[in-house]
Amino acid sequence: MQEEKVSEYIITWLREYCLNAHCKGFVVGVSGGIDSAVTSTLCARTGLPTLCVEMPIHQAQNQVSRTSHHIESLQAKYSNVERQEVELTDLFDAFKLSVPTTEDEGLLQLSLANTRARLRMTSLYYLAGIHGRLVAGTGNKVEDFGVGFYTKYGDGGVDLSPIADLMKSEVFALGKHLGVSSEILTAAPTDGLFGDDRSDEDQLGASYDELEWAMTFKGDEEKLSTRESEVLKIYHRLNSANRHKMEAIPVCLIPSNLKS
Numbered sequence: 080m081q082e083e084k085v086s087e088y089i090i091t092w093l094r095e096y097c098l099n100a101h102c103k104g105f106v107v108g109v110s111g112g113i114d115s116a117v118t119s120t121l122c123a124r125t126g127l128p129t130l131c132v133e134m135p136i137h138q139a140q141n142q143v144s145r146t147s148h149h150i151e152s153l154q155a156k157y158s159n160v161e162r163q164e165v166e167l168t169d170l171f172d173a174f175k176l177s178v179p180t181t182e183d184e185g186l187l188q189l190s191l192a193n194t195r196a197r198l199r200m201t202s203l204y205y206l207a208g209i210h211g212r213l214v215a216g217t218g219n220k221v222e223d224f225g226v227g228f229y230t231k232y233g234d235g236g237v238d239l240s241p242i243a244d245l246m247k248s249e250v251f252a253l254g255k256h257l258g259v260s261s262e263i264l265t266a267a268p269t270d271g272l273f274g275d276d277r278s279d280e281d282q283l284g285a286s287y288d289e290l291e292w293a294m295t296f297k298g299d300e301e302k303l304s305t306r307e308s309e310v311l312k313i314y315h316r317l318n319s320a321n322r323h324k325m326e327a328i329p330v331c332l333i334p335s336n337l338k339s
Contacts, residue, residue, distance in 0.1 A: 080249050082256035086121065089241050093215070094125040096239055103211040104128030104159070106203050108234070110271055111145030114217040114242065116259045117250050119149070121241055122215050123157040124257075130206060133164040134199045136171045137274040145263055152260060165202045171195060192272035196233025207238070216240040219250050221287055225294045226314065227321025228270075228283060235324060246294075247287035283317065285310045 097104065104127040107119040122129040131150045135143060153160045174194060181187050203214045216237030222228040223243045229235045242250055247268070254264055267278040268287065280286050285293070292307075293314035303311065 080252055082253055085245075085249075086124070086253060086257060089121050090124050093122060093239070093241055094127060097125070097127055097213055100213065102213050104130070104213075105215045106130045106132060106207045106210065106212050107215045108132050108134060108199055108203050108217065109146050109150060110217075111142040111149065111263065112217075112266065112268055112271075113247075113250055113254050113259065113263055114219055114222075114268075116149050116263050117254045117257060118215055118217045118242055119153060119160075120254075120257045120259065123153050123160050126159055128159050128161065128210070128212065129153075129157070130161045130163055130210060130212065132203060132206060133162075134167050134202055135164075136167045136195045136198070138271060139274075139276060141266075142269070142271050145260075145266060148260060149263060163206060165206075167195075167198050167202065171198060174198070188273065192270075193230045193233055195272045196230035196270075197236075200230075200233050200236040204236075213238040216243065218243050219245055219247050221247050221290050221294060224325055225290060226283060226317035227324040228279065228317070229324065230272075231324050234270075246291045248291060284313045290314055 093105070105122040105125075107115060107122055107129065109115045109119050109131045119129065119131050131153065133143075133146050133150070150160070150162050154162065171194070175191065200214075206212075207214050214237045216234070216239065218229055218234065218237075218240060219242055223235075223240065242253075245253065251264065267280070269276070269278045270282070283290065289310045290313075293311050296311060300308065300311065
């Protein structure tokens with residue numbers, strides 16, 4: 080990948096889209112991971128106002144510190160970068176006390192994890208609204224179009240997606256080119272939605288490199304190793320289960336004769 084040309088292409092695309100939409104800049108949720116680090120850096124390099132938002136909810140300290148260091152680094156380089164912390168822990172805890180629970184611990188924890196993502200989306204759109212800006216998405220191609228590893232109307236709720244055509248490995252390459260810190264480049268990818276140290280690989284059952292391979296595999300399955308066959312099954316299972324996230328919302332089209 081030609082990192083410099085790709086970065087300049089995305090930066091130009093971001094700037095032109097924002098100006099054509101008559102918006103003033105961008106709002107980016109920054110988590111301490113590579114995707115949000117690359118997205119916020121690209122937005123910053125447009126020269127348009129870029130608000131980097133921290134939204135901790137019982138967040139692990141290493142994620143908080145990586146987020147803080149990254150935003151400080153951006154502010155040192157780009158005068159158009161602003162910083163905002165929205166502490167959502169108390170709001171999240173109040174929400175849990177206000178809704179019914181379930182004895183199914185797996186469903187409960189998944190629903191609460193998605194709630195974290197949706198509270199953050201709501202916060203980003205509030206900030207975008209009062210500042211007249213666009214919410215920039217941080218999803219990559221594997222997450223957004225391969226395994227659907229995001230929350231519908233959570234981190235999937237954005238105005239534009241600058242890195243969604245890049246595989247995870249390409250995001251890392253672009254991050255290195257853009258000068259993203261080594262602490263982010265070497266950190267295990269995590270969505271940070273469960274309040275523990277589980278990584279994306281722990282949840283998915285395969286690494287991003289393996290999923291990238293599965294996403295583009297067109298060979299003879301009979302020749303695959305045991306692990307390759309397993310990864311391919313994981314990919315197809317996730318792709319099928321999360322297809323509803325990656326396709327347009329189905330609309331019930333009423334036959335014209337029933338409307339007359």
